[in-house]
Amino acid sequence: MVSVVVTLRHHTDEVSCCAFSPSLLATSSGDKTLRVYNTTDFSELPFSPLSGHGYGVHCCCFSSCGSYLLSCSTDGSAIAWSSETGEVLAVLQHPGRTPLRACALAPDSSLLLAGACDGTVALWDFPSRTLRRYSVMSEDSVVACCFSPCGQMFVTGCTHGDLKLWDTDISVLHAEKDAHDLGVACCNFAPQFNVDGCCVEFRLASCGQDSQLKIWIVSQAFVMKLLHTLSSQSAPVLSCAFSSDGELVVSGSVDKTVPISSCASFSLSYTPLHIHTPLPPPCRYVTAVALSPTMPWIATGSMDRAVNVWGYNSKSLPLPVVCFAGRKLPGHSRLLVADWSEEDVQTWLCEEGLQELVSIFKANNIDGAELSQLNKCVGSSESLGLRGRLLRKIEALKAEESGSEAPDEFLCPITRELMKDPVIAADGYSYERESIENWIRGKSKTSPMTNLPLQTTLLTPNRSLKTAITRWKSSQ
Structure with missing residues (x-):
């Protein structure tokens, strides 16, 4: 039901955070570095480790597009890295040079947010790399922050235990006092939303030192309401994350467990949350959890310096989760044709018996977007029959994608x-x-x-x- 896909043991200090993009896994650590792995085979990329921070790295996350990797550190800086090359794109220094504990990018990558140990939050305009706002949020350390899916609001959590909802002008919209007794540890929005009348509602997960994971409704009417409290873990909960479809929420704890909890798909009502599938425990506290947006994988980081990637079989979980069965080719089975890479297109050609065209497509760098626009074969030396077969296959692919019986x-x-x-x-x-x-x-x-x-x-x-x-x- 749940098994280890790979164990990564490259960090020399405790793992502080894990993050997935569609094709990469990033991890950060108290050893001042970030490690970046290709999820095809979990090999470490040539430019890894990333070592631009002077002190331990507390948090890392990818942009929604996957092009940027963001990190923040005790050194008071937030660094934006290129996910493709590992190049430093920007170093943004907190105005007070205070240690940064949490960071986040807006869904459209327009804003970069970082929370600091002095209770302040810095908000930068990411494209221009200029400081937009800098404000005191709390008398206590800001240790958690996240943007809403619409990008027009964000939530912060502090060591006192408060959760606060803000707009991008850093005006407080709602304050939830003592949301977690003894302090908040992490918070994250689910990607989904619900429309209640004319109001859009989002789901937020938060966890903390009170050993609880809480699910909230956050609305654009600036209301924050507790929906459910999960008390399955017996020690402080240090990290939480939703799956990309919003149907699962996972959390990591000092008690060394990682429960997988079920949520009702695309709604704000939840199935009974007493059903949990804990992962086999690591040796030390679980400090970080993340779910892959493309594969049934959960990454967990621990104080034992290791990162485990777990695979789970959605059919065997007693939960209403998405079935990942589909086409046999894992590289492109979950993507729209326009999102296929050049390698996906070449694999498709082989699958459809058009191996003769692979070298031509490779030489002309044809990816999915170009394939969907193709109306004639590349080159002129191919037989009329081969060109005709290609065009028929493309038309069949487009017809399949249009889906006449779609929900x-x-x-x-x-x-x-x-x-x-x-x-x-x-x-x-x-x-x-x-x-x-x-x-x-x-x-x-x-x-x-x-x-x-x-x-x-x-x-x-x-x-x-x-x-x-x-x-x-x-x-x-």
């Missing part, structure tokens, strides 16, 4: 076609990006669903819905 929530409300790039508009509904952009340009700025004015034309990528659509397609 209604996967269809754009404007075009009623299967969405490829779903985005959330200010009315809380999801649309195909191109369709809602054309709507906004051609109409008065009103909601296609409610006919009420849109307070903003900002569109937020709905990555969780895109993932759900991809998984549905792979099961067809």
Whole structure:
């Protein structure tokens, strides 16, 4: 049901954080370094370890697009790294040079947030690398922070135990006093949202020194309400994370356990949360947990300096989780064709009996986006029959992707076609990006669903819905 995929023992001090991107795993440690691994085979990348910090690294996270890796440290700096090369893209120093305990990037990578030991938070404009706001949040250390999926709010947690909701101007929207007795340790939003009337609601997980994991409803009406308290762990809970589909939440504790808890999919009601599947315990406290957005993997970091990656079989868990069965080729089975890499396209050609075209496609660097636009074979030396077979295969692939029997929530409300790039508009509904952009340009700025004015034309990528659509397609 749950087994170790790989154990990584490269850090020389306790592991402080783990983070997945679609293709990478990053870990940070008190040894001042970050380690970066390719999730294809969990080999360490050539530029790893990253050693730009002068003291221990407390936190690391990837941007939503996976292009950036962010870290923060006792040295008072937040560093943005290139995920492809390991190059330092920016070093942002806390104005008071106070140790930083937590950091986060907005979903659109426009803002970078860091919480400090002196109770302050620094907010930078990430593209320009300039300090936007700097404010005192608490008399106690800010040890946790995260952006809402819409990017218009963020939550901070402090060692006193308070959780606070802020807007991006650093104005407090809601304060939850003593959310965790003796202190908050971590907080994270689920990628999903729910629309209650005209109000968008999100789910937040928080954990702390009171040995509890709590699930909250956070609304854009600036309300924060406790939904459920999980008390399965017998010691302080140090880390928590949602799966990319929002159906699972995991937490790591001083009691050396990692419960896997079930949530009801795409809603704010939860199934009974007394069902847990604890992972076999490591030797020391579990300080970090993370879930892969593309594979059924959980990464756990510990004070024993090791990182374990666990694979879980969703069919064997007594939980309503997503089935990962699909096409046999793991490299592209969970992706839309437009998201395929060059290697995915070449693998597809072999799968479809078009091996003769692999060298041509490789020489011309054709990836999924180019494949979907292809209307003639690359080169002119191939037989007419081979070109015809290729075009027929591409048309069949497009027809398969369109999905005539797709669930209604996967269809754009404007075009009623299967969405490829779903985005959330200010009315809380999801649309195909191109369709809602054309709507906004051609109409008065009103909601296609409610006919009420849109307070903003900002569109937020709905990555969780895109993932759900991809998984549905792979099961067809």
